[in-house]
Amino acid sequence: MSLSPDLLARIRDASAHHGGPRAAMLEALRMIQQEHGWVSDAHLAEAAQTLGVGLAEIESLATFYSLIFRQPVGETVILLCDGVSCWLNGAEEVRDALMARLGIGFGQTTADGKYTLINIACVGGCDRAPAAVVGRDRRLVGPLSPEGVAELLEGGL
Amino acid sequence: MTDFKPNTLPLTGRARADRRPHSLAEWQALGGYSAVEAALKLSPAEVVAQVAAARLNGRGGAGFPAAQKWRFMPEPGQSPGTGPSYLIVNGDEMEPGAFKDRLLLEALPHQVLEGAIIAAHATHATEAIVLIRDAYRPGIAAMEQAIQEARAAGLLGALSIRVHPSAGRYIVGEETALIEALEGNRAMPRKRPPFPAASGLWGRPTTVNNVETISLVPHVISMGPEAFSGLSWTDEGGTKLYGVSGRVKRPQLIEAPMGTTARELIERCGGVSGNGRLLTFQPGGGATGFLGPEHLDLPLDFGHVARAGSMFGTGTLIVLDETACPIGAVARHMRFYARESCGWCTPCREGLPWASRILDALEAGTASAADLDALRMIAAEAGPRGRAFCDLMGGAMAPLASALARFGDRFEAHLTGGCPQRRLA
Numbered sequence: 092m093s094l095s096p097d098l099l100a101r102i103r104d105a106s107a108h109h110g111g112p113r114a115a116m117l118e119a120l121r122m123i124q125q126e127h128g129w130v131s132d133a134h135l136a137e138a139a140q141t142l143g144v145g146l147a148e149i150e151s152l153a154t155f156y157s158l159i160f161r162q163p164v165g166e167t168v169i170l171l172c173d174g175v176s177c178w179l180n181g182a183e184e185v186r187d188a189l190m191a192r193l194g195i196g197f198g199q200t201t202a203d204g205k206y207t208l209i210n211i212a213c214v215g216g217c218d219r220a221p222a223a224v225v226g227r228d229r230r231l232v233g234p235l236s237p238e239g240v241a242e243l244l245e246g247g248l
Numbered sequence: 249m250t251d252f253k254p255n256t257l258p259l260t261g262r263a264r265a266d267r268r269p270h271s272l273a274e275w276q277a278l279g280g281y282s283a284v285e286a287a288l289k290l291s292p293a294e295v296v297a298q299v300a301a302a303r304l305n306g307r308g309g310a311g312f313p314a315a316q317k318w319r320f321m322p323e324p325g326q327s328p329g330t331g332p333s334y335l336i337v338n339g340d341e342m343e344p345g346a347f348k349d350r351l352l353l354e355a356l357p358h359q360v361l362e363g364a365i366i367a368a369h370a371t372h373a374t375e376a377i378v379l380i381r382d383a384y385r386p387g388i389a390a391m392e393q394a395i396q397e398a399r400a401a402g403l404l405g406a407l408s409i410r411v412h413p414s415a416g417r418y419i420v421g422e423e424t425a426l427i428e429a430l431e432g433n434r435a436m437p438r439k440r441p442p443f444p445a446a447s448g449l450w451g452r453p454t455t456v457n458n459v460e461t462i463s464l465v466p467h468v469i470s471m472g473p474e475a476f477s478g479l480s481w482t483d484e485g486g487t488k489l490y491g492v493s494g495r496v497k498r499p500q501l502i503e504a505p506m507g508t509t510a511r512e513l514i515e516r517c518g519g520v521s522g523n524g525r526l527l528t529f530q531p532g533g534g535a536t537g538f539l540g541p542e543h544l545d546l547p548l549d550f551g552h553v554a555r556a557g558s559m560f561g562t563g564t565l566i567v568l569d570e571t572a573c574p575i576g577a578v579a580r581h582m583r584f585y586a587r588e589s590c591g592w593c594t595p596c597r598e599g600l601p602w603a604s605r606i607l608d609a610l611e612a613g614t615a616s617a618a619d620l621d622a623l624r625m626i627a628a629e630a631g632p633r634g635r636a637f638c639d640l641m642g643g644a645m646a647p648l649a650s651a652l653a654r655f656g657d658r659f660e661a662h663l664t665g666g667c668p669q670r671r672l673a
């Protein structure tokens with residue numbers, strides 16, 4: 092599926108960015124991801140063409156940033172903190188419970204396409220450790236517990 | 249110093265418990281934007297003089313005096329070429345254990361904006377950019393809303409200001425890498441000099457300041473520099489937004505006079521959790537060396553902590569009780585820094601994963617004495633500043649080197665059978 096005319100127009104707008112099209116590349120990637128959940132090769136090529144930048148240029152940017160997804164992700168992305176303050180409060184037990192429940196590891200998506208689990212540090216929720224940020228609005232959740240994991244997922248995140 | 253009132257919380261006193269940001273009208277009703285009005289009546293040099301007299305040190309990690317940094321910014325027409333000058337507010341906050349800028353961005357966006365307007369005036373900046381990490385989308389939304397309201401009300405004057413949402417990667421927070429990121433490049437640090445004030449974003453004069461630094465600026469103006477610097481217990485002015493997390497009963501953010509002790513901060517968190525006895529703490533996030541119970545009464549500011557052999561960093565404490573394993577903590581820090589290395593220089597790109605593998609092996613009980621020697625060698629050779637291109641690697645080595653010095657026997661104990669704490673559990 093190619094990018095919508097509206098999205099292409101917004102990417103063109105972004106290329107009028109005062110830093111020029113290069114500086115607008117990340118903005119374009121974020122917009123694509125916002126709409127499609129991730130950035131496919133085809134979309135990357137379309138964005139490069141629309142901005143008038145080289146494919147290699149935008150690709151090197153897309154692969155640099157850890158939160159620009161280059162493969163499909165689930166409806167809800169769970170960014171689980173693996174920082175030290177969370178570890179000190181049982182994050183690895185939460186991780187294990189979450190992985191067992193979802194049947195996936197870090198960087199993977201459930202077969203039903205509902206969840207993607209990613210490790211990250213830190214999420215700035217050390218006062219709510221163990222913490223995670225979930226979904227498109229990156230809502231902070233915590234303190235998490237292994238027992239609370241099921242409830243958290245059923246609560247629809 | 250003596251006139252500090254414990255209920256003087258200039259930075260966070262107006263934050264709502266649920267962190268819902270104020271509308272412009274609500275903020276103005278709380279006295280918002282009066283500092284901007286006052287500051288814009290002063291010349292840039294006068295504002296800088298007040299910030300100098302307030303003894304405001306940057307809160308982004310290094311504690312560099314804000315006024316001194318601002319003085320490097322050329323007056324209009326005094327830099328070669330033409331074009332804007334920039335103020336960048338650094339809201340990338342990704343340091344493990346740091347969670348202070350999140351509050352300031354989410355709950356107090358108009359305060360950040362006020363500070364940015366005043367700082368831009370003082371540094372002759374014509375454009376301001378607030379860079380915020382992707383995981384802080386609530387902060388991104390709050391800042392964008394605040395900017396829109398202030399612009400509509402004509403409070404921004406000629407200043408152009410926008411939010412730049414980032415997309416992950418700790419290195420983006422390093423100021424020259426941040427500039428590369430804004431230019432649309434992979435965020436790899438630049439060689440300094442030239443410093444950003446001489447040649448920053450698109451080669452133009454640029455100042456980079458932390459969100460907390462910028463949020464304090466309006467209070468320098470509205471309280472006056474003497475009252476502001478008098479909020480501190482030490483010779484570094486103002487209050488500090490401390491954070492305490494890890495093994496404490498109620499981890500939290502605490503705004504307190506600069507120079508407040510770990511003893512007081514930990515007490516305000518209900519004390520140490522776990523077995524209740526403090527083993528060690530990092531005073532300012534992951535990239536700072538471990539201190540011990542003997543430092544509980546050390547005034548926590550940049551100078552005192554540096555003289556004690558660590559760094560104040562972000563001022564967010566990570567606390568370990570006696571049942572927490574410091575080697576485990578360093579192992580997790582090292583995994584983070586290894587993962588976040590930008591890969592530009594060899595000691596960092598190769599050294600951090602190497603150290604990380606050894607630490608993991610120690611924890612698992614599969615490390616040999618030779619591995620431990622190699623770990624000591626890495627810390628000794630790669631630790632000193634200047635051995636890598638930027639401070640990420642030095643920061644990664646700080647917890648390792650201090651743990652090796654402080655807990656050498658515990659490292660040895662891991663050689664036979666892995667983590668003793670884990671075996672106890």
Ligand SMILES: Cc1cc2nc3c(=O)[nH]c(=O)nc-3n(C[C@H](O)[C@H](O)[C@H](O)COP(=O)(O)O)c2cc1C
Pocket residue numbers: 305306307308309310311312314317338339340341342343418419420421422423424456457458459461462638639640
């Ligand atoms: C690897 C690395 C990451 C950094 N991340 C941040 C950050 O997220 N936020 C920040 O304010 N400063 C960060 N810094 C420090 C900045 O380079 C810079 O010193 C700071 O933003 C200056 O602000 P200040 O003068 O107000 O302290 C980082 C430094 C390094 C080496």
Ligand code: SF4
Pocket residue numbers: 419437588589590591592593594596597636637638639640641
């Ligand atoms: S020290 Fe690490 S993060 Fe810094 S430039 Fe070198 S490789 Fe990159």
Ligand code: FES
Pocket residue numbers: 172173174175176177178212213214215216217218220221222344345346347
């Ligand atoms: S260490 Fe997990 S939120 Fe900070």
